[in-house]
Amino acid sequence: MIDFIHAHSTRLYAIAAAALSLIAYYIQDLPIGLILALVASILGAGEAVQRVEDRKTAKALQQEPPLPTRF
Known part of the structure; x- marks a missing residue:
């Protein structure tokens, strides 16, 4: 579950x-x-x-780029 959250945090x-915006708009009686x-x-x-996305970017920058493939 934690891996799923890290992979799809954005x-x-x-x-x-979006849900908070819709709730605040449609439920009029919220304080x-x-x-x-x-x-x-x-x-x-x-x-x-x-911060999670920044860590993923920093990790990706430390890896070697993949070799190009030929078709």
Whole structure:
């Protein structure tokens, strides 16, 4: 499960952000404090996702590029 989250962290973040936006728009009776707390948590999750992606990029930069293939 952890491998899945690391592999697809950006997609999962996008789904969570979209769901939060839809919930805040369609449920009119939510208190503003709750919405602001959820927005803050989404921003924090975005920072975590960015760090995961940065680690994947740094790891990829340390690897040897694949050899070209001929068809």
